Amino acid sequence: MTARVLSIAGSDPSGGAGIQADLKSIAAVGGYGMAAITALTAQNTRGVRAVHVPPTAFLAEQLEAIADDIGIDAVKLGMLANAEVIGVVAEWLGRVRPPVVVLDPVMVATSGDRLLAPEAERAMRELLPLADLVTPNLAELAVLAGLGQEAPAADGELGTPAPPVAATWAEAIAQAEAVSARFGVRVLAKGGHLGGDTAPDALVDAAGASLVEFPGERIATTATHGTGCSLSSAIATLAASGGTGDRASSTVREAGGDDPWVAAVAEARRWLRESLRHGEALEVGGGHGPISHFAGLWSRGGTRTAPTPAEVEHEWWASIRGIRDDIDALPFIRGLADGTLAREPFLGYLTQDAHYLRDYARVLAEASRLAPDAAGQAFWADSAHGSIVGELELHTGWLGREAGTGASAPPDATTTAYLDHLLATAQRGEHAVLIAALLPCFWIYTDLGERLAAGAFGAAALDPAHPYASWLATYADPGFAVATREAIGFVTRAAASAAPEQRERMHRAFVASSRHELAFFAAPLAARRDTGLPAGTVHESATAVTA
Incomplete structure (x- = not known):
């Protein structure tokens, strides 16, 4: 209390x-x-x-x-x-x-x-x-030492004599011991007004027959x-x-x-x-x-008021509003929603996602290893397991067994850049920053899935005959939504309790990963397949976060 x-x-x-x-x-x-x-x-x-x-x-x-x-x-x-x-x-x-x-x-x-x-x-x-x-100063200690030793003054009244102020540390200790013994009180003798390079203090307790000295250099x-x-x-x-x-x-x-x-x-x-x-x-x-x-x-x-986890969640999500709007506007997302996306770019996306998930699972496992408590260790380890088993099995169903063997197309520049960002963050060993970098893969995917399932991108996404209906269903998986809420909780609580400088590093990592998410969704229909990025602003954003 x-x-x-x-x-x-x-x-x-x-x-x-x-x-x-x-x-x-x-x-x-x-x-x-x-x-x-x-x-x-x-x-x-x-x-x-x-x-x-x-x-x-x-x-x-x-x-x-x-x-x-x-x-x-x-x-x-x-x-x-x-x-x-x-x-x-x-x-x-x-x-x-x-x-x-x-x-x-x-x-x-x-x-x-x-x-x-x-x-x-x-x-x-x-x-x-x-x-x-x-806790008297030396002059006050001298006056207290004189209390009880009054002598009659000239007018018959009792007057308090003025004992000399202690000129040495030994004299100060002696006066403190006298006051402590006479009045039954602990005395802190303070040597700040003595000359010299030191400024000692001493706690005197005559009742307990104790003396504890506290040395200290004088502060100029x-x-x-x-x-x-x-x-x-x-x-x-x-x-x-x-x-x-x-x-x-x-x-x-x-x-x-x-x-x-x-x-x-x-x-x-x-x-x-x-x-x-x-x-x-x-x-x-x-x-x-x-x-x-x-x-x-x-x-x-610092002097900045620490935000609550709820405030962190609101502010961080708002900070990537432009990135989220750019993702919504991508031809890949629009084509995926209305069913007009050609099969080749869709399978190309799945191939790169399979490559991504393998190393993403390794980074999740590192987040588990670095977690400061058992709850965090369990959550990030479960997420790593889900990426390896659940997600890759789903990819295999679409791509065939080669998706899990590495026999398909190699990672492109966009996938490599995103993984380099995550692996480099993991290598630095700062748990809070690492989980902030991991969060967009949870949060952005869940947000897209919930809005696709609600028909926010058009009614075509709700049609059971949609060519990618089973894939769209995975975006709105309730279990993944629950995991996303847990991930948001871990990250926002860590950010709320972090020092301002660390919280800023966390936010930068979160925004960088969000930009990589934009580049990843843009890559399948990008005009510049050699870089894995679309031309224009998306290309500029991706190069900024990988620098």
Whole structure:
């Protein structure tokens, strides 16, 4: 089930941080994102200009509306602007008890300025034990490490000291261990703000006495806006999804065993680092731009919406409408339909069809061998058997025994060109493209047969005394129509699930075979028997597909 993740955070109108980044991150790693807004900001990639905090009563209404209707698998906490907001969120978490809570404490700006008033920082003490994981930057980690160590201020109030920000990785680990032990929460220590060529992270769990480090080279980029928001949201989503431990590296698995938090952090870091590498390519803003949340998805899957199998079927059939119209208009088809076709070209057609079917059966067998599942293996193997046994027996009945022995006329140029196309496609070993190339022999023949049987080419084709009545009956064979529907299903499902580039290769192979079908039907009455093609456009089409 898709993880349903609620972000409780501020809004960034520039889209790089806050709930906008959270929703992108949740979606990018496979979750369903929701948002309850704690604050409205006026900001861009250069900085924050203003902050407006809506009444906390309205925040409570947002939280109750979501909890009353939608299951919440994880909560990510971001900007909680003041003590009152923190109190509302803490009370709600205590009642609802979401399975996963990740806190990204927005407390200190990159400039080092404290973003929360002292009373809000102290209110964080109530929130930390309600979280499963906290993901501070180094400055925020230092503030959290100081919580619980307050000393009386000059006016008698408790004030939060400002411990020094960790200057080394060892100091960061020590502060993370202190926070984890004091508040009973896992801490992700992040070394991105340390100097040097590396940017390590570490998952600290004092309760479990565990420390898992995640090494990483520093990525040179200015596109860092919203990295903390994005990482914490991704971790929350992946933790709620089981951590994707199967995709964690062997090193991480050895260090963290089956801990879903280790696997979630490992996968979220991989996703974040990929998104960081592509952030500058977005060319957003003049300051620190956002990461590219969907860069990996775009590069691996593209941005074009995948068609359904039904859409593929409609579009591909429409794409060869001109070829199908040209086939309908051929003298061979018209003569076959009305019975005026001379016997010699008809027998010549059958001879070439017999040659074609022998190698066509071999290509069908190769499609069976390459099929990714048992259903495909069985279908294409049965089709190969049908071509060898059923179809060739029918040809033998018309041509005599020499049709099956190779003693008749040799394959002409048209037959050879069509078979070369199919055999070359099979040789490339790409199953989806191969079955697309095989499909026109099913589809075009079945379409012709059904229309001949329905009298679409004239009533003469329905006359039992038609000289080719038994042959026409084979075109409309119900069993072949069923096989054709299965073939269409296999091909269109493969095309719908293929990447755009492969789907395009499939379509090209399908169109090329359709053109070869046109040339094959034209050849028996062609003016240029030396090429096996009619003069004019059919000849040009055939040479185009065999080039």
